[in-house]
Amino acid sequence: MKRTSNYDDELMEALKNPEEAAEYLNAALADPNQEVFLLALRDVIAAHGGISELAGKATLNRVSLYRLLSKRGNPELRTLNRMLAELGFCLAIKPQHQMRSGH
Numbered sequence: 001m002k003r004t005s006n007y008d009d010e011l012m013e014a015l016k017n018p019e020e021a022a023e024y025l026n027a028a029l030a031d032p033n034q035e036v037f038l039l040a041l042r043d044v045i046a047a048h049g050g051i052s053e054l055a056g057k058a059t060l061n062r063v064s065l066y067r068l069l070s071k072r073g074n075p076e077l078r079t080l081n082r083m084l085a086e087l088g089f090c091l092a093i094k095p096q097h098q099m100r101s102g103h
Contacts, residue, residue: 015047018088025089035071041083042069048087058086 014020021044028040045054051069055062060082068075075083077091084090 011043012047015044021047021087022089034074038069038071038073038075044087045069045083054083054086058082 015024025037025040025044028037031037042051045051048054051065052062054060055065060079065083067073068079081091
């Protein structure tokens with residue numbers, strides 16, 4: 001389903017807000033499908049100037065970033081941390097609300 005330009009514009013504007021972007025990324029991270037998080041990260045990057053701008057700021061190769069953020073991408077933790085740091089975010093670990101029994 002293609003997004004409407006109005007939705008895209010509203011989403012991009014909302015994702016400029018660090019709190020909104022963090023909630024968006026956390027919700028995507030909670031999905032077991034890694035593609036959902038990568039799509040959300042691409043949206044946040046787009047809202048903050050795009051991949052070319054991020055690549056320059058984070059001193060990462062632009063073509064490599066496109067590849068890492070593709071549907072088949074699998075970024076290394078250090079690359080993900082550099083991208084998130086340049087966007088003003090960091091990874092965090094938190095306990096699950098309901099732990100499975102025996103874990």
